[in-house]
Amino acid sequence: RINGDNIFTDPIIIRKMIEFSHTGHYNFLSNVQGRTFPPGISVEMVNVQIMKKNISMFNDYEQEHVMPFFYKNLPENQILYYKNSEFKYPKGLHLALDTKNDFIKIESIIQNMIKPHWTYSTKEIIDLYLKLDLVYE
Numbered sequence: 001r002i003n004g005d006n007i008f009t010d011p012i013i014i015r016k017m018i019e020f021s022h023t024g025h026y027n028f029l030s031n032v033q034g035r036t037f038p039p040g041i042s043v044e045m046v047n048v049q050i051m052k053k054n055i056s057m058f059n060d061y062e063q064e065h066v067m068p069f070f071y072k073n074l075p076e077n078q079i080l081y082y083k084n085s086e087f088k089y090p091k092g093l094h095l096a097l098d099t100k101n102d103f104i105k106i107e108s109i110i111q112n113m114i115k116p117h118w119t120y121s122t123k124e125i126i127d128l129y130l131k132l133d134l135v136y137e
Contacts, residue, residue, distance in 0.1 A: 001044045001067065005096040007106050010122045013043055017082055021045055026080040028070040036084035040095025041122050043082075046070055050078075087123045095125065105134045 002009055017029050027047040031037050044067050054069065062069040070079070097106055109128055110117050120128075 001046075003042055003096070005098055006040050006042055007097050007110075007117075008040060008095055008120065008122070008125050009043075009118060010041055010125075011119065012121050013037070013041070013082070017043055017045055017080075020080050020082070021047070027078040028074050029080045029082060030067070030071070031082040031084070032067075033071065033081050034083070037122060038089050038093045038095050038126070040097070041125075042096075050074070084122075087126070089122075089126050090130070093126065093129070095129075105129070108132055108134060 013031060017031070020026060021029055027050040029045040030043070032042050032044060046067070050070075051066075054073070057073075058066070058069055094102065095106070097103060109125065109132065112128060112132060113120065
């Protein structure tokens with residue numbers, strides 16, 4: 001699952017998480033918990049069979065916001081929290097599209113990209129963000 005407010009998707013993160021999912025050791029994978037990637041670079045994956053098995057137990061909230069069920073109910077040994085250990089990002093950096101100000105910043109980043117936006121890594125996006133000297137709150 002990639003949220004609709006995540007304009008930037010990092011193909012490297014997605015590829016690595018898919019590789020981990022193919023090991024068969026994990027039923028739920030996330031780079032959200034214990035956030036080591038900035039907001040807006042969120043990826044969560046759940047095994048389809050586990051989703052089918054548990055969907056009837058979702059309460060009203062979980063029917064709309066599916067992933068909290070898995071954080072809360074799956075054993076820790078079935079969950080992989082994918083962590084960023086390759087780079088740091090400035091405190092307060094926000095890459096999700098939630099406000100008009102976010103839109104303006106994201107538009108500026110995309111307009112300054114020299115290759116297709118979906119090919120950029122998170123680090124490249126952050127570097128561009130910092131180069132453009134965009135203010136983050």
